Amino acid sequence: MRVLGIESTCDETAAAVVETDENGRPHILSNAVLSQIAQHAAYGGVVPEIAARAHVEVIDHLVARALDEAGVTFDELDAVAAAAGPGLIGGVIVGLTTAKALALVTGKPFIAINHLEAHALTPRLTDSVNFPYLLLLVSGGHTQLVAVRGVGDYVRLGTTIDDAIGEAFDKTAKMLGLPYPGGPEVEKQALRGNPERFALPRPLNGRAAPDFSLSGLKTAVRVEGERVSPLSATDIADLCASFQAAVVDVIVDRTRAGLRAFREVAARPNALVVAGGVAANGAIRAALHQLATESGLKLVTPPPALCTDNGAMIAWAGLERLRLGVTDDLSAPARARWPLDSVKAEVPAEAAEAET
Ligand code: ATP
Numbered sequence: 001m002r003v004l005g006i007e008s009t010c011d012e013t014a015a016a017v018v019e020t021d022e023n024g025r026p027h028i029l030s031n032a033v034l035s036q037i038a039q040h041a042a043y044g045g046v047v048p049e050i051a052a053r054a055h056v057e058v059i060d061h062l063v064a065r066a067l068d069e070a071g072v073t074f075d076e077l078d079a080v081a082a083a084a085g086p087g088l089i090g091g092v093i094v095g096l097t098t099a100k101a102l103a104l105v106t107g108k109p110f111i112a113i114n115h116l117e118a119h120a121l122t123p124r125l126t127d128s129v130n131f132p133y134l135l136l137l138v139s140g141g142h143t144q145l146v147a148v149r150g151v152g153d154y155v156r157l158g159t160t161i162d163d164a165i166g167e168a169f170d171k172t173a174k175m176l177g178l179p180y181p182g183g184p185e186v187e188k189q190a191l192r193g194n195p196e197r198f199a200l201p202r203p204l205n206g207r208a209a210p211d212f213s214l215s216g217l218k219t220a221v222r223v224e225g226e227r228v229s230p231l232s233a234t235d236i237a238d239l240c241a242s243f244q245a246a247v248v249d250v251i252v253d254r255t256r257a258g259l260r261a262f263r264e265v266a267a268r269p270n271a272l273v274v275a276g277g278v279a280a281n282g283a284i285r286a287a288l289h290q291l292a293t294e295s296g297l298k299l300v301t302p303p304p305a306l307c308t309d310n311g312a313m314i315a316w317a318g319l320e321r322l323r324l325g326v327t328d329d330l331s332a333p334a335r336a337r338w339p340l341d342s343v344k345a346e347v348p349a350e351a352a353e354a355e356t
């Protein structure tokens, strides 16, 4: 089976072709991604209107490139999938409409993918992970702990009640005068800073519900920064190190709470999976590795290029659905909001029979 996947929910335009071999093992044939970071950098964040226009300008080239690099024609595809949300609606419409038009003219099935579901299923593309598993999704827009029980069977155990973790990294960086996107910059500064110099809060640590809160931590960085201002290079490095150490503590404590909550909704997890752009952070990876080892779990962290937004994850989620016989109507709407909990996979009766 071979699926084209299109992604345009935020600031990456992406198209990819993924196929499964006769043993059902996945292969990424192409994964073309064009980041708009440079176009948004001057504003210190993603500007929705600029994002939507930028997707329109490049999407057809990216689809052509994905097919070209994969060495396949439209005829050799089994379906066309696109992220239908959640995300910035102008961008979502661009990718979704492109996929629908391609499905219509080629006569191939169309599959509408929830962007979060695609992040959630990525570990099955990069590693052989069986259901169920615990997913920690940490990106610029999302911070969630999810019990992944099957395709279309997700239980959100916890989420952030204010900022996403990536957003907290980006806002902290901006406050300290570091360039956008701030995550990698903060990590770089933290390497040479003193993580114990500033006593910062660990919001919600110790609570049973595996939720997150980041805005108080970000405010505490601002207050400490103002207290020692004007900031020297050492002050900035120490603030970054102290901030990152607090985030690491929060992630470990909240994930531990997530593992406890997991037991109430599923059998023992087969892995702890970390996805999203923040999963690129070395200190966070190391701490989660230790937590997984302590808990007797395998830690799965897809490579950074598949952790951040990409087309292969959309193609793969499409393939997981297609092989269950789940496809969508061309009337599938673009959605700005689309909670992962509400995603289902309605397996048609004939397909369910064929499986057994
Ligand atoms: P979403 O996928 O939720 O719609 P997004 O596109 O912003 O949002 P990603 O592209 O997955 O998310 O990740 C980008 C985020 O990851 C940014 O907030 C960025 O600062 C953060 N990030 C990237 N690298 C690092 C790092 N080394 N340390 C911390 N944060 C990082």
Ligand code: MG
Residues within 6 Å of the ligand: 010, 011, 012, 140, 308, 309
């Ligand atoms: Mg992004």
Ligand code: FE
Residues within 6 Å of the ligand: 115, 119, 139, 308, 309
């Ligand atoms: Fe994403």
